[in-house]
Amino acid sequence: MKIAFPYCLLLLCCFAGFKSQAQTFPSNNDESKVAAYTLPDVLKMPNGKQCANSREWMQVQRPYIFHLYEENQFGRFPSKKINIRYRLLETDKNALGGTATRKQVRIFLHPADSSVYTDLLLYIPNQVKGPVPVFLGYNFSGNHTVSTDNNIILGNRWVPSRARGAVNNRATEASRGADTASWQVSTILVKGFAIATAYYGDLEPDTAAGFMMGIRSSLKDVLNIQPNEWCAMGAWAWGLSLMVDYLQQDNSIDAHKIALLGHSRLGKAALWAGAADPRFALIVSNESGEGGAAISRRWYGETLQIINAHFPHWFAAKYKTYGDNVNALPVDAHMLLSLMAPRPLYVASAVEDTWSDPKGEFLSAKEASKVYALFGKKGIDADSMPALQQQVGGTVRYHIRAGKHAVTLYDWEQYLQFASEQFR
Ligand code: GCU
Numbered sequence: 001m002k003i004a005f006p007y008c009l010l011l012l013c014c015f016a017g018f019k020s021q022a023q024t025f026p027s028n029n030d031e032s033k034v035a036a037y038t039l040p041d042v043l044k045m046p047n048g049k050q051c052a053n054s055r056e057w058m059q060v061q062r063p064y065i066f067h068l069y070e071e072n073q074f075g076r077f078p079s080k081k082i083n084i085r086y087r088l089l090e091t092d093k094n095a096l097g098g099t100a101t102r103k104q105v106r107i108f109l110h111p112a113d114s115s116v117y118t119d120l121l122l123y124i125p126n127q128v129k130g131p132v133p134v135f136l137g138y139n140f141s142g143n144h145t146v147s148t149d150n151n152i153i154l155g156n157r158w159v160p161s162r163a164r165g166a167v168n169n170r171a172t173e174a175s176r177g178a179d180t181a182s183w184q185v186s187t188i189l190v191k192g193f194a195i196a197t198a199y200y201g202d203l204e205p206d207t208a209a210g211f212m213m214g215i216r217s218s219l220k221d222v223l224n225i226q227p228n229e230w231c232a233m234g235a236w237a238w239g240l241s242l243m244v245d246y247l248q249q250d251n252s253i254d255a256h257k258i259a260l261l262g263h264s265r266l267g268k269a270a271l272w273a274g275a276a277d278p279r280f281a282l283i284v285s286n287e288s289g290e291g292g293a294a295i296s297r298r299w300y301g302e303t304l305q306i307i308n309a310h311f312p313h314w315f316a317a318k319y320k321t322y323g324d325n326v327n328a329l330p331v332d333a334h335m336l337l338s339l340m341a342p343r344p345l346y347v348a349s350a351v352e353d354t355w356s357d358p359k360g361e362f363l364s365a366k367e368a369s370k371v372y373a374l375f376g377k378k379g380i381d382a383d384s385m386p387a388l389q390q391q392v393g394g395t396v397r398y399h400i401r402a403g404k405h406a407v408t409l410y411d412w413e414q415y416l417q418f419a420s421e422q423f424r
Contacts, residue, residue: 263287347362
């Protein structure tokens with residue numbers, strides 16, 4: 001493949017950054033060493049006045065903060081609407097022992113090039129009549145990993161070599177069902193929710209050079225946006241939005257009840273998608289950490305400097321300029337969370353996942369609650385973090401559970417209960 005000159009430079013910078021810096025930046029796991037910091041005021045409008053009500057929020061402050069995120073962290077979110085095409089690749093009304101209808105839908109993203117697509121896997125519960133609410137989320141290594149169902153089409157895209165069963169960066173039969181623990185399919189279906197999932201690497205492979213094989217290159221003329229004007233997180237977030245376009249015309253789905261869930265890096269992408277697209281009716285950040293729900297100004301766990309060094313492609317170029325001066329960043333995670341308001345938002349942490357800074361996630365959810373208050377919605381008023389396995393909050397909800405960085409059955413049970421309550 002021919003690589004255009006500016007991209008060579010971009011790549012060189014990425015790799016140089018990775019090599020020289022990745023190991024050297026300090027990180028901290030000692031709460032007593034977290035220095036005092038001042039968060040940007042989420043309600044301070046560009047004219048210096050305090051945002052006082054939901055109308056000012058929607059008309060002035062929200063667009064202002066969204067724009068700050070485009071400028072400083074994620075780059076442009078494509079505004080151009082594209083006409084996607086769908087093809088139902090396969091369906092079975094008797095999937096998973098008759099409990100669900102399975103659909104595998106190819107979503108073509110390019111008007112002419114049919115190699116640019118993402119495959120959406122859906123399971124729709126059979127026991128419920130009429131359109132159902134859905135949990136939409138990316139998976140980490142292919143649709144075939146979320147269930148042991150042998151009928152799921154085995155992905156043929158690039159996958160990281162650490163993915164189970166991967167040979168030469170491609171999935172094999174041994175990859176099937178590798179991530180069933182993160183996708184509690186039967187529990188979700190029993191609660192009356194559909195599941196919709198796609199592999200995030202369909203949009204852009206998660207490597208520094210991935211943009212050359214992903215939609216930031218293949219759609220640059222269609223979307224009128226150059227690869228370096230946005231970032232991998234942006235591409236993943238935008239892909240989620242296109243899945244909503246599909247879900248809106250699938251009459252087995254209640255398109256007013258689309259819950260978006262993302263774990264870890266995919267939680268960061270989910271928050272950006274939730275910020276950009278109001279059609280996500282509920283957003284779940286599962287341990288999204290640095291660049292997602294965790295306060296960047298807190299020196300704890302992963303830092304902005306470290307994330308940029310390890311994952312130079314995740315965020316826009318400007319974000320890297322704050323590595324050694326995080327206090328100059330005009331936004332912080334509470335502002336990203338505030339862009340979900342007034343929609344239900346669930347932020348979750350795990351106690352052993354210190355890398356994601358659980359306390360930083362709690363504090364940003366609490367701070368974002370100020371914006372929910374403008375809408376008369378209860379957020380988090382607790383002053384300190386709850387005990388393990390205790391939900392706190394109202395429309396903004398938080399828990400920290402025992403255990404490691406993962407999406408567990410416990411997490412799903414809370415999200416399903418929350419969504420059932422909020423969608424009532
Ligand atoms: C790394 C990275 C995190 C990210 C995580 C994941 O640990 O530093 O920012 O959330 O990977 O996506 O699993």
